[in-house]
Amino acid sequence: MMVDGTPMSVDLGGVVLRNPVVLSAGTAGYLDEMSEVLDLARVGGVVTKSITRMPREGNATWRVLPAGVGMLNAVGLANVGVEAFVERMGPRVTGVPCAVIGSAAGFSVEEYVVVAASLDAVEGVKAVELNVSCPNVHGGVEFGSDPGLLRELVGAVRGVVKYSRLFVKLSPVVSGRVGISELARAAVEGCGVSGGPNGRPGADALCVANTIPAMAIDVRTRRPLLANVTGGLSGPAVHAAAVKLVYDVHRRVAREAGVPVIGVGGVMRWEDAAEMILAGATAVGMGTALFADPRSPIGVVRGLERWVRSQGASSVRELVGAVVV
Template identity: 40%
Template sequence: MPDLSVHLGRLTLANPILVASGTFGYAREMERIVDCSRLGGILPKTITAEPRTGNAPWRTVETAAGLLNSIGLDNDGVDAFLENHLPYLAGIGTAIVVSIAGKTRDEFVRMAAQVAGEPGVAALELNLSCPNVSGGVDYATSPEACREVVAGVRAVSDVPVLAKLTPNVTRIVDIAAAAAEGGADAVCLVNTLLGMAIDWRARRPLLGNVMGGLSGPAIKPVALRCVHQVRQAVDVPIVGIGGIQSIDDVMEFLVAGASAVQIGTANYYDPTISTRMIDALPAALAELGAESVSEIVGTLQTSPPPQPASAFPTPDR
């Protein structure tokens, strides 16, 4: 068997297949149909300092090749998470990466200090940019703001820190570099793309919050581009996110430069897809003659392939 383990800075995972925050609940919802212990890691639904009721309906709208969501970080708050959900998650037997979102830098830091010391927390993912929430600052659109939040969290946290970045920027490389400078163990690329859907007959938006985050197959080319660009320019491990729904998608992200991936929207229509990807990974690695995941990460060749010799060479004159 090949070595499926991966390293994201200080975080070591048994395999590169994780499930994305917001798409797998708190894992308890999946326990009857998914062997969660086999996953490389689980990211529970993002938590905030105080309970949030989320946005008005509609909260989700299907698109031609994806899903628009405007949930609005509906959750019971960090205290309820630590009391009601973390004890269960800690007993699953895989890495639990807790996703947190704060309105201010100091709120991020306080939450990190509160969560990081709890048993069962393998790492923190900083949800620096959620397109469905009003108020606060979009920390993933400013290099300086991103660096300050990551550095503040790193200073109070003994567990690895992952920074989840948005594609809704001009140069994602600049944001990723700032996250790395702040001490991020890895960057997660990408969060959803800002989008909207309209009922033209009623002349109204379909989402209650007007706009939401687009995920699913439609955003995969954008996510791959972001992974490739960051891999070429910034020395930081990458977790690829966006439209992954097959082992071929997983391999594309790994070759592009991601050390691990998160499965998101696909969980809604095929909850067992992640474990099947783990099953398929050894054969995919064998096709490339690789004995470990790390061997293929970032091996994309962008130079033009050599031209074959002509079958009809020009005779000497």
């Protein structure tokens, strides 16, 4: 599939977006909530909440807190379960005026396979994104922190995702001497068995990256502020680190493999999005910004349009990875 030729359209492994701004997983609910306050026809795509096989209540409150120049969350994958999600949202996905990406989560390879296959079967779902920041119940290690586990997972899911593109949302948390580039390579290569619409053995696009582990403590009571004790840090506090991760993945893996990157982490303004694009992101995800201003993506899109013109580029695609070093 090719982009439509307009200056702001981009191609994420065969999923064409009208512009590079995507609403990240966990911030747009089940699509209904965000559509009440933001015209989804103004953004490129939206990622659903991460869906598991069975319903999950998630963690106790408090589970979302401000954290200086960021946000701390430990929601715990609260969701209605894939069966209820498909029943509730499945018939309405085709009416969403932007690309819909279903986020799959799980605690075993088998669970990911079931959820991914169910999302893939929903008409209108353009891609399935694997949230690999989940601990494997058979060993406790996050799928996204171990290249071997990640290859196994991606290979298994690749075999059942027949119609949608497959995205992998990488974790910034690594084990031992493994870096995010090794994890990106594992996600792209999978188990070496090709599949899906693009005939790739692994991911059609990479999302870089998930939240950074963090915590906050009430100094008066000496107790953690989050009921879960620890959570994930997002927002402006992680932006510079996220830009570096995007730069590394693009330069070391994605560019050579021909796999696009979605840059996520502290994108609040158009300048933040432009940084991500220059570092190598084809598209950018917005999450924390939506809690402060649900309509902020519109301003980011407008700012990017002006920036592309000011750079003398004919399209935003020309500026992907165009940082001068």
